[in-house]
Amino acid sequence: MSFQVHWERDDYSRIPFHLYHDPAVYALEMERIFRGPCWSYLCMEAELPRLGDFRTTWVGDTPVVVSRDAQSGAIHAFVNRCSHRGAMIVRKTHGNAPEHVCIYHRWCYRTDGELTGIPFRRGLKGEGGMPADFDMAAASPQRLRIANVNGLLFGTFSAASEPIEQYLGEFGMGMIQRFFHKPVRILGYSRQLIGGNWKLYAENLRDTYHASLLHEFFVTYGVDRATQKGGVKMDARHRHNMNHAYTATDTQEEARAAYAGNAGVALDRMRLRDTKLLQHTPEFDDRMNLAAPTFFPNALVVQINHSLATRQIRPKGVDALEVFQTVFGYADDSDELTRHRLISANLVGPAGFVSMEDGEAIELIQKATASTTDETNIIEMGGRGAITDQAHRVTETPVRGFWSYWAELMGVEPPGGVR
Amino acid sequence: MNHPLSSSVPPSPELRAAASDLMAEYGLRIDEDRLEDWIDLFDQICDYKVVTRENIEQGLPNVLIWCDNQDMLRDRIASYRDVNEYNLHWGRHVIGPLRFCGRVYAADQALARADRAPIWVIEAAYSLYQTDLEGASRLFSVGRYRAEIIASPAGTLARIRSMLVIADTALIPTLLAAPI
Numbered sequence: 268m269s270f271q272v273h274w275e276r277d278d279y280s281r282i283p284f285h286l287y288h289d290p291a292v293y294a295l296e297m298e299r300i301f302r303g304p305c306w307s308y309l310c311m312e313a314e315l316p317r318l319g320d321f322r323t324t325w326v327g328d329t330p331v332v333v334s335r336d337a338q339s340g341a342i343h344a345f346v347n348r349c350s351h352r353g354a355m356i357v358r359k360t361h362g363n364a365p366e367h368v369c370i371y372h373r374w375c376y377r378t379d380g381e382l383t384g385i386p387f388r389r390g391l392k393g394e395g396g397m398p399a400d401f402d403m404a405a406a407s408p409q410r411l412r413i414a415n416v417n418g419l420l421f422g423t424f425s426a427a428s429e430p431i432e433q434y435l436g437e438f439g440m441g442m443i444q445r446f447f448h449k450p451v452r453i454l455g456y457s458r459q460l461i462g463g464n465w466k467l468y469a470e471n472l473r474d475t476y477h478a479s480l481l482h483e484f485f486v487t488y489g490v491d492r493a494t495q496k497g498g499v500k501m502d503a504r505h506r507h508n509m510n511h512a513y514t515a516t517d518t519q520e521e522a523r524a525a526y527a528g529n530a531g532v533a534l535d536r537m538r539l540r541d542t543k544l545l546q547h548t549p550e551f552d553d554r555m556n557l558a559a560p561t562f563f564p565n566a567l568v569v570q571i572n573h574s575l576a577t578r579q580i581r582p583k584g585v586d587a588l589e590v591f592q593t594v595f596g597y598a599d600d601s602d603e604l605t606r607h608r609l610i611s612a613n614l615v616g617p618a619g620f621v622s623m624e625d626g627e628a629i630e631l632i633q634k635a636t637a638s639t640t641d642e643t644n645i646i647e648m649g650g651r652g653a654i655t656d657q658a659h660r661v662t663e664t665p666v667r668g669f670w671s672y673w674a675e676l677m678g679v680e681p682p683g684g685v686r
Numbered sequence: 687m688n689h690p691l692s693s694s695v696p697p698s699p700e701l702r703a704a705a706s707d708l709m710a711e712y713g714l715r716i717d718e719d720r721l722e723d724w725i726d727l728f729d730q731i732c733d734y735k736v737v738t739r740e741n742i743e744q745g746l747p748n749v750l751i752w753c754d755n756q757d758m759l760r761d762r763i764a765s766y767r768d769v770n771e772y773n774l775h776w777g778r779h780v781i782g783p784l785r786f787c788g789r790v791y792a793a794d795q796a797l798a799r800a801d802r803a804p805i806w807v808i809e810a811a812y813s814l815y816q817t818d819l820e821g822a823s824r825l826f827s828v829g830r831y832r833a834e835i836i837a838s839p840a841g842t843l844a845r846i847r848s849m850l851v852i853a854d855t856a857l858i859p860t861l862l863a864a865p866i
Binding site for chain 1: 863
């Protein structure tokens with residue numbers, strides 16, 4: 268498909284709203300991004316502890332099975348679609364199976380996705396059956412290449428993808444090492460269905476400007492304020508991003524002055540009756556209390572105090588997305604710390620004190636921009652032009668980084684477009 | 687913390703009526719936006735948790751909301767009132783008939799068993815609809831309540847000791863701000 272974008276500016280400080288609404292753009296994104304040369308986050312290895320364990324997941328809008336080989340223990344991922352008629356092979360979200368059988372005509376697949384059995388393949392009493400030269404191995408569902416980074420599993424459909432170390436960069440590999448330096452314990456899942464285009468969520472994760480304004484809880488109760496030491500870091504290609512902040516690096520006076528005069532956000536207005544929710548003893552050497560590395564196209568790893576989670580973006584059509592969150596702790600956490608992580612789960616997820624608002628903000632954009640033709644948004648907080656790391660968080664520059672890589676993958680970079 | 691009681695004593699008609707009134711008030715006070723009054727339906731010692739069936743079935747402890755005392759409940763409501771932003775809507779709870787599952791005695795009561803107020807475990811199905819300000823309604827959440835309720839000695843007034851909301855609807859539409 269030939270596809271062009273009229274960019275008002277070559278630094279992605281103006282994005283046309285129709286890119287969040289056009290079904291043809293969405294279809295092309297699924298092909299060129301999610302089935303293209305990107306590494307997508309699948310799940311965690313800790314979710315597949317035993318031989319034959321499987322989880323179903325999504326890469327863009329493609330259903331995928333991730334499984335631990337029933338014999339060798341290797342991790343595999345393959346498209347969850349029967350080669351025969353296209354029915355979903357695995358229907359459960361998770362489980363354990365020595366093989367996978369499609370219910371329609373009982374075609375049978377190994378845990379690595381290879382087609383190994385077709386009922387009545389040779390016919391019955393010399394009648395019917397498949398042609399003798401039918402090649403079962405060649406007809407198997409498409410497999411993804413897998414990369415395992417400290418137990419975080421990524422997959423790609425493309426043979427042309429960069430090695431994962433290069434794709435994530437030193438930045439990404441280092442952040443994953445930070446979070447997954449020891450065995451994790453899965454605490455559970457949450458899901459949120461947001462009526463907006465998937466890119467609005469990807470942008471939200473790269474927009475540090477909104478955090479302490481939309482999520483007023485951060486400021487009201489002092490969890491995170493723009494006055495804390497922190498900033499945004501990106502990989503060399505500016506496709507991934509990390510918002511981060513350090514515990515107790517600003518004063519109450521600095522914060523009060525900074526937020527004075529901003530409608531709707533005020534410090535010292537309220538106090539929690541029970542403050543255990545906010546109790547935080549730095550548990551990482553870097554003493555960050557907020558770290559949120561985001562990996563193009565679909566992943567976030569997030570720490571807010573003692574709450575730890577991954578989030579996976581699952582596009583659900585041009586105007587909807589699911590946020591699939593996996594909450595975890597560490598295998599060596601005490602019962603007391605596990606309880607504290609669960610209490611801290613009040614902060615994040617669909618009912619999270621500092622996260623619930625994203626669903627509403629994104630739906631407001633999707634609703635209000637549906638009728639647009641040429642109109643664009645404005646992305647200038649933090650500056651125009653070159654895309655660079657910043658040692659503060661009054662910025663949305665990483666959003667422009669996202670769009671620069673999006674434009675490259677979609678083949679629609681403007682002449683002289685920044686990267 | 688609580689020990690199950692082996693005997694299968696049926697609840698009195700007074701207690702059934704009190705529990706039924708309690709759950710009617712529970713849903714209506716949320717729907718009427720009387721959330722501070724809703725908290726008054728809880729005992730001084732209380733616990734409120736919203737979890738999903740998806741996690742329960744896998745034996746996973748993750749919570750969507752967990753307030754393990756009245757102060758946390760009041761914080762949650764205060765934040766809802768004055769801090770959080772959410773989709774503007776009216777809620778409507780439809781709560782099914784109550785099932786009495788049995789009695790337990792609180793382990794923390796240092797009284798002879800005969801003198802302790804029994805705690806009854808009840809369950810009920812719920813559905814929760816949301817209607818936006820232009821009048822469009824949607825099914826927001828469906829699931830069940832599993833509550834421990836404590837009755838007055840005469841059995842005429844019941845309070846919630848713990849409320850476990852097990853939402854079948856793991857896929858939360860938009861966001862979850864007001865309690866279920």
